[in-house]
Amino acid sequence: MRQPLDPGTARRRFATVTFLFWLPVGLYIPSQVLLLTERGMTLAVVAGLFAVHSVTASVMELPTGGLADVVGRRTVLAASGVLNLCALTVMALGATVWALALAMFLMGTGRALSSGPAEAWYVDTVQGHSGAEADLRTGLARGGTACAAALAVGTLVGGALPLLLGPGREAGALLARATDGLVLPLSVPALLGAAVGVAYVVYVLGALPEPPRPPATLRGVLQGVPATVAGGVRLGVREASVRRVVLSAAAVGAALATIELLTPGRAARLTGAPESGAVLYAALACTGFVCTALGSHGAPLAARLTGSSERAALASLAVSAAGLLLLGVTAAWGGPAPAALAAGGYALVYVGLGAAGPNENDVLHRRVDGTVRATALSVQSLALQSAGALAGLVAGSLPAGPLPWLLGAALLLTGALLWARRTTPAPGPPTDAAEQPPAPSGPVHAAVPPP
Template identity: 65%
Template sequence: MSAPGGIIAGPRIDPRSARRRYVTTCALFWLPMGLTIAPLVLLFTERGMALTAVAGFFLAHSLTAAVLELPTGGLSDVIGRRAVLAAAGLLNAAAFTLQALSTTAWALALGMALMGAGRALSSGPAEAWYVDAVQASRGPDAELRTGLARGGAATSAALALGTLIGGALPWLLDLGPGDRIASATSDLVLPLSAPLLLGTVVVLCFTGYVLTALREPPRAPVTLPGVLRGVPTTVAEGLRLGGRSTLVRRVLWSTAAIGGALATTELLTPGRVATLTGAPESGTLVFGALSCAGFACSALGSHLAPPVARRAGSGQRAVLVALATAAVGLLPLGVTAAVSGPPAWALGALGYGLLYLGLGAAGPNQNELLHRAVTSSGRATALSVQSLALQLSGAVTGLLVASLGVGPLPWLLATALLLTAALLWCRAPERDVPPAPSAPVPETIRTAS
């Protein structure tokens, strides 16, 4: 018996085992990313790169991820989730190694481009694998929100832990940012390289775990011409989905609003913190701690997503409440642009916490709605479309915010985006939308827990 996407029926995975493996996969993938948050820019500058070159490196990452986002989502739907995730791990391992050891601009840019390709490959397959496994075991009406919430919590917790380790590791080694490690590789290895080298090890562990734990049903043999035909078809179907489904459009617009809010926060907060502390060095340290706290609030929000949906009465209402909470959090951040001293610190901490708490609660609820509107054969593509909406909105909003200056106006713009997205869900149905009609959900492999 075959199913859409070339999947052949097979034994099923226990839902609890699937959820555990999905959570572990999220944590192992995002922990290395967290390790790079604090040291990456400083590492580039220690290599002698100008800020314009550093901006170009990040542009290489963003453009690569944006260009490959939809094709890689389609590839996952055609050839399988596990192979694409493993490829993402190998690309990230190469990227971290290049960034840690390279001294030339072209090699550092290549490392960032490889990281962008890994990001594109990873956006969707793990979540699609989890949803496929649970629906194959329990049917299309299976409860998804709890597993998605735990995956989101694991992602945020891994980023928080990675940020702490990545910022503290050079200090724990008792090495200053400008000192070289006394070894034969002193021209290549800086103290700030250590978090990225550790990230390479974790990424290789992630790749091994994916290959051994995320078992999939066998698929019909796929030839290169078949892949070349199947991927564009799947991508086109994913793009058409937003035009046909009001629910999917709302998810995409909400995701775009979230991208704009995050871009505003990430662009303006570091400079504001440095101004409040009085020095860039102390501002970096405080911003690292603030980022860790934000990820912790996001993890808490993801954990609270299922009870929020139960109390609100539906997934749609839960998204509305969560986005409204995040929008309220942006207002105190905007006020800090006009005040200083203890009130600014108190308002900033409150706003940052509310923003990430709300965004953490919104993600699992809106993604469950998305999964109920798509079928297995296009699930990873739909997630890639969602990721693309986040990235493009963040890029456009970042350019706009940069032109508006550092006053309250950019924060008001971001608040308006989130409030508009929340209002979209006021018109949502009173109950969750049932799954779209599709071919029978394929059975997946049942492996030992």
């Protein structure tokens, strides 16, 4: 049997596959809403299409995580890439509500399929080569950096392409004639994302080797996936360290939803017009991705300085909560000084979240057996998305001003305080999720109330 890849090679391939997955997302973010409205969709229809994506991703999150644990990481990742490139092609060319709804369904399913398997592959590979005590933080940090870098680069390129192909541009006129108007300038970022998706699928199939698995049968999958999902959920409830990871993910989801909901309007008020506010928000979004990349890159250093992954997660989330508090405090004032403080707070939020993620997941992977690793990551992702959806509704119903920001800061601080008492790891390697007892520790400090 072929030996597992060495940790350095596994880190590079994990970072590459992460970059290739998130680059198409960055490409279509700036133009997605504009493309849909250009196709004649009202904002209400656009909101409904986004709801199709969100509901699909949430419903499919746990079953697809279980599927990755049963049939293998590479197969599920390749399937996610195929679905995503099909979704982007349909979104770029579709002109009816039903076609666009299909694109959102495919995209939501692809997002759910991709949630966890690549990271699970990396951890399995490194531990298979170096044992259960192998260093995971460095690779997890590189993956987080690659994700944020892909989103930053994609956002810049995806925002510039429609401008370069817009009215009055020779390239835009050539495009319109060549496609008989089927491909709009706003469609090009999504089509480029689909092309990157092809490269992603090829790379996954060629660069992510796995140990041989027994051939999957339909009966085995139907029996194995529910059992694996149940084991992963039980682990998230019973095991203190995993429970903290899940609850802090919910806090992060609430904070991110608050920021993403409130920042565009605040940018428009600051610049005085929606159009210039949109430009400012795009610049802020790119800055947020860069800050996340920097924070993620520094996650191993944060663990060394604080003495453990748990303390690093506490410190990093506290930094993010302080940044969100600055955004809340400055929401009631105008002028250059409050704007500068708000910009600093925005950067702190994303630097802290970037540093917290790899350290939290280092704790998670040391408490989770490989048979439910992707499922546990799906539980974490579901907590973030569900809490974010609810927090967005709450923040949107509150009066404008500091209050919604301060609520998000309070929830994020609660998530940080979950790590105030260090969990003592049990000796030996992780056991099967269904049999693993809770680690000896105190109770979880608080349950975070329900992006």
